[in-house]
Amino acid sequence: MMTQTPERHAVVIVGGGPAGLAAAIAAHEAGEHDVLILERDTQLGGILNQCIHNGFGLHTFKEELTGPEYAARFIDRAAELGIPYRLGTMVLDISPERVVTTVSADRGIERFEAGAIVLAMGCRERPRGALATPGYRPAGVYSAGTAQRLVNIEGELPGREVVILGSGDIGLIMARRMTLEGAHVACVSEIMPYSGGLKRNIVQCLDDYGIPLLLSHTVVDVEGRDRVEAVTIAEVDERLQPIPGTEVRYPCDTLMLSVGLLPENELSREAGIELSPVTRGPVVDQSLQTSIPGIFACGNVLHVHDLVDFVSQEAAAAGAQAARFAQEGVEPTETRGIPVKAIDGVRYTVPSYVDPQKMDDTLTVRFRVANEYRNRYVSVYLDDERIQHRKKRVMAPGEMEQVVLKRADLMERAGVSSITVKLEEE
């Protein structure tokens, strides 16, 4: 079977969630009609299928949709365009020469040669094992996304008395969801002095239901041998160490974890793609191309987003670039462009390199900040010259920010060797 000639497609897209769908549609609309989506689940739509709450798509469609409705808009558009996809098909390997190896129950192992590849594998929840929570490993400890799937897709209630560790958006959404399903959510405990989730979710998922958000608190003990019986929560100091004497015991049957998302880059790593230690996603240039020519990345596999609208925008750009690469190839260049530096409160930027010759008239550079800031300026420097300076009332690590670079600004200043994005007090 492995000796069969691989099927060839101009653009192969790994993942049929919001990023993969938008990339496929954009590649098709850019004139490349030989596009194939590979999806391991039994349906398209990715994580949106279990995100049944509303609040999606206001930027894209000017109306407020639920996750499945937002996904359906893209699934329907892909169907209109006749974009083929394979379900139940798991990508096992991506080679630097752009050969994709897959496995599926009905077709076994297959290989696809791609003119260009778009990585759109999304992200995964940080598991309990990544946290140093003490205690046994009883039943009743769920990642928030697993619990979300159980409630919304399987129709099962994972518990009745719930404590949530971590204030990521899925945890906040699940605090409300569990409450509406008749469970009692005692509290959401967050080790940092600020929430990792969106402010709107704190308002409509916790405040609406009187669920306390305990900032600078963490779980110090999990009781129960077969099933969770109680957890103990303590306040932490500035070094995030529990403060003795502040422990409070919460009897409960369920501990839900919402402690961060990690881009799912096993395939990228094995392909030899350079990954950022900050985002854990590929390091990309202005066309969202990774360190391997012809392999592009977008959505949560590139960096974790909080708005699917921005995933769709980013993925559309990656899809169009992949189509262009597949059709024209791109002449190799010595460097990847001007490096974008993230300093002084800016944790990272996407992209990390900008080639003014190859960029469009404008380029959205997305970033996250390192802490909660009030009344700071977001500044962009080309070498030592400040070209953008914009005041923001509030910035927080849980909310992605962006600046827009103009090609004209870079072209007017030949020989710029660095672009810097940073926060300034004035």
Next chain:
Amino acid sequence: MAKETRELICINCPMGCPLTVTLEDGVATSVTGNTCPRGDSYGRKEVTNPTRIVTSSVPVDGSAIERMVSVKTASDVPKEKIFDVVKALIGVHATAPVEIGDVILADVAGTGVDVIATKRA
């Protein structure tokens, strides 16, 4: 004239704009901090008659692909009716085929608002 201000976070979209609503004698007279018209109407409504869209999922019978189908109130309902809405959904089943927008429960909990499907099944 009693004048007061209230600080809110707009929940219309994930931007989460910080709003300042000014009330005079209990009537919202101005909203600032919003970046779109939805923020203005949210601010005024939130201090007088707060409302929410309610989402849930109900079992679906006869579907080859889904056990549950996701649903929402077709428009926002008064905040104090949220629990009445979810209680009214207890025991409600959808029957396949379900199309997005199909009415799953009409006039839920006397709100005059229908609960509609948000996924095909």
